[in-house]
Amino acid sequence: MITTFEASLQQLSVHRVGNKAQDEYMVLSDAPLRTDEDLLRNLLMTYFLKPFEKVNEVYRFTHATEDLALNEICSFAKKAFADETQFHQLSQQITKHLYDVSAHPKIKAGEVYIASFDKVQIEGELHQALGIFKSETKETYLKVYPDAGGFALSYEQEAINIQKLDKGCLIIDADSEEGYKVLVVDQTNKSQEAVYWKDDFLKLRIRNDSYNQTSNVLGIYKNFVNEKIDDDFQISKPDKIDLLNKSMKYFKEKEKFDIDEFSDEVIGNEVASNSFKNMLSSFETEFDSPLSKGFDISGQAVKKQASSYKTVLKLDKNFHVYIHGDRSLLEQGFDEHRGKNYITLYYDKEA
Structure with a gap:
């Protein structure tokens, strides 16, 4: 700075x-x-x-x-x-x-x-x-x-x-x-x-500048996905991680934040979008910090917040699965014979 x-x-x-x-x-x-x-x-x-x-x-x-x-x-x-x-x-x-x-x-x-x-x-x-x-x-x-x-x-x-x-x-x-x-x-x-x-x-x-506006929205959205969204939906941990990945992709690729565009492209559900907008509105009222009208996205704030976005799926004490991309390449199920949950991953080649 x-x-x-x-x-x-x-x-x-x-x-x-x-x-x-x-x-x-x-x-x-x-x-x-x-x-x-x-x-x-x-x-x-x-x-x-x-x-x-x-x-x-x-x-x-x-x-x-x-x-x-x-x-x-x-x-x-x-x-x-x-x-x-x-x-x-x-x-x-x-x-x-x-x-x-x-x-x-x-x-x-x-x-x-x-x-x-x-x-x-x-x-x-x-x-x-x-x-x-x-x-x-x-x-x-x-x-x-x-x-x-x-x-x-x-x-x-x-x-x-x-x-x-x-x-x-x-x-x-x-x-x-x-x-x-x-x-x-x-x-x-x-x-x-x-x-x-x-x-x-x-x-x-x-100060209500682009750095703090970007940081605040990403922080509110992370809390929304990790805590608030469970009030309205039964959602799996991989799906939560997918929502976080989509939000980070949006903020890295866009120059400006638009609440309606973000709701359509990232959240993609009217009930969940309204719930997130209500969280933003409550924050604006409590801290006198306008966010929903849109703002320029700060790359520095995105970089800092990215480190706090957890995209790791922890499976007992045996496995950690890092989910960075396409959610459709991961499938979940339950094996009745073993009595255990399982995950299937689809990929082209080993890195």
Whole structure:
């Protein structure tokens, strides 16, 4: 989504936040950090920006009242972009806000890095950007160095692995009236306490672009086939896999999604099509995310969703059958003599 080969680090402030619920302290630095050494700057750029090069989802700042001025981070970012002399003061306010929302007892303490960047490229355009990063995980590193005709060994504890950014957000100075373009990284978002980063601290909503529209429809359709369709039909696992394969074929071959065309070509049943359309409509209402009117299909989203589409038929513990193509070349039956189900596969040659 972003490219950073032209980007440069302009300012950097470092603070520390503890867990407020555990009565841990917050430490604010008095001045920005100097990063004059080229190697250090390059390492920091790798640590801060490299994780975002694989991020496709773009978010917007939001607020329950729909007044973006009441979103704390959005307001701080707007001031930082308008006046770079306020950078360090605003970095302190950002850190204070993070400390205030660190109310879950399992949230880890860590260093907070507030950085400003120039010439970050997103969607083909160069912009200024404000980054907020938090390191929670520390590691121990061994050091080997020459000593008296041989080598000596030492170690460093509580060190940071620059290949593992725990949490981060990159606020792009674009579309400010709509809540900016915001990219998020959260490597520890695997439990309930971790959602505070995106929901409580940043207050974000997903941008309704072609990537997210494509991803959402494929995700809804997968749930429809695997769970909802059983309410109306008795359908075998191979037939479910066939429906998933047809949908993936549609999204790979078409440039635009059309709900009626998709229903005719992929689902092919009026009752099932109406059930799927109802699922789409419920999603649109709940998340305020229009889908059924059609959209451009994102190849990146299709590629990512394809990896989650399961097309494997598991037969006891003996066989796994991968179904990628023509469903008619697979037949199912029951052998009364053996008292077992069976499958017959038709093919031209072995690969």
